[in-house]
Amino acid sequence: MSQLNYSTLLFDVDDTLLNFQSSEKQALTKLFQSLHKPLTAKIYQDYHSLNAQLWRKYERGEISRETLLDQRFNLFFQHYGQNVDGKAYSQKYRSFLSEGHDQMPNASKLLADLKNRHQLYVVTNGIAATQHRRLADSGLVNYFDNVFISEEIGHKKPDPEFFDYIADNITNFNKQRALVVGDSLTSDILGATKYGLDSVWFNPTHQPNLGVAKPTYEIDHLLDLEAIVS
Template identity: 40%
Template sequence: MYKALLFDLDDTLLDFKAAEDYAFKQLMQESEIPYTEQLFVQYDVINRKLWRQLEQQEITKQYLLDQRFTRFFTELGYDQLDGIAAERRFRQLLGDGAFLMPNAKETLTILKDAGYQLFTASNGVYQTQIRRMQATGIIDFFDGHFISETVGFEKPNVKFFDYILNELKLTKRDVLMIGDGLNSDIKGALASDIDCVFYDYAQKNQPNEAQYRVTNLLDLPTVF
């Protein structure tokens, strides 16, 4: 039924939480700020708010990147630290975070062998995502990459998905979106009239209108 499978990356194939934890702790050490779990909570509140604004098209990706550590340092009282420089270093460290979600590589192998075209569909920073896929050894599974920084639009914007369909010369019925994000992945795909799989790795069973749901990536080949 489907010719092309679109994969979200963070927390679908790549374990972003593990990479983020590694990068944040390393950045705090380099910035000479004693690490505590509360520090990360403070950063996460700022970061999530900015990402929500980005998804709602209220701010640009560059504004998000420029602001998240600048605001974080200001909130901590470390105004002397350069938030923009910290952001660049953070993205370098994220690129070093070679962590996969459970069964990611095994699932990609099965789907590739079954003849599907595989593509990434991510809101992440292009070079960071490419480095992480290279480091985890999954980049060669893909026939191409649709990452918002180069696409020009962010999920869940329907223009993000329209761009993909236009580039692939496929119909909406030919593609399937797979991701963990109820807003960016699921609502975005549904608004674009594209079928989707909700990867509920945390097994929260949140209500949504995705055509399929899996809690284990290895179940993907059996549900569609």
């Protein structure tokens, strides 16, 4: 397939365009400060690992979105022998998370370069209110023709129904001319593979691919995408 054929670009948000690691750490720091609890590097890493595990279970359909959001802080603090109001903690955390909108390096430059020659869309599993605010506050939302969020669609990456909805809501959508760009092998790349779309794995830290999904392309700098699509 000619690289010139890609006219529809479907972008993940977290750790692709916006620095979720930074936003997560800032939000957890604010949460612990509000709770008057110490947040050590070890505690942060424990939370980060648990949260990532829960999101992978959600992607595989093993737990619901509500279970993930309402129970993760219960599970986390139980690890330390504490019983807490996990739902209330989660709501407070998500409010802090929505304040984080640090961009990944060259994200806005990439989108500005591509905007006039391509249709740009967001495809994310994130929480709708959180993602809408982060995209707006970062200024990136202005580059996109539409924003597709799993919570609003009723289906998630990597499920084919998620991409069915997108295809039905993009005029003249053509699988051969669409490209998924994201950092997650288990949602972005696997979802693209299952739906028959080409994909770009954004892998700035050069993680090994130990999964079943194989991206069409792999890049470690966002601006490298320009050579693929233009």
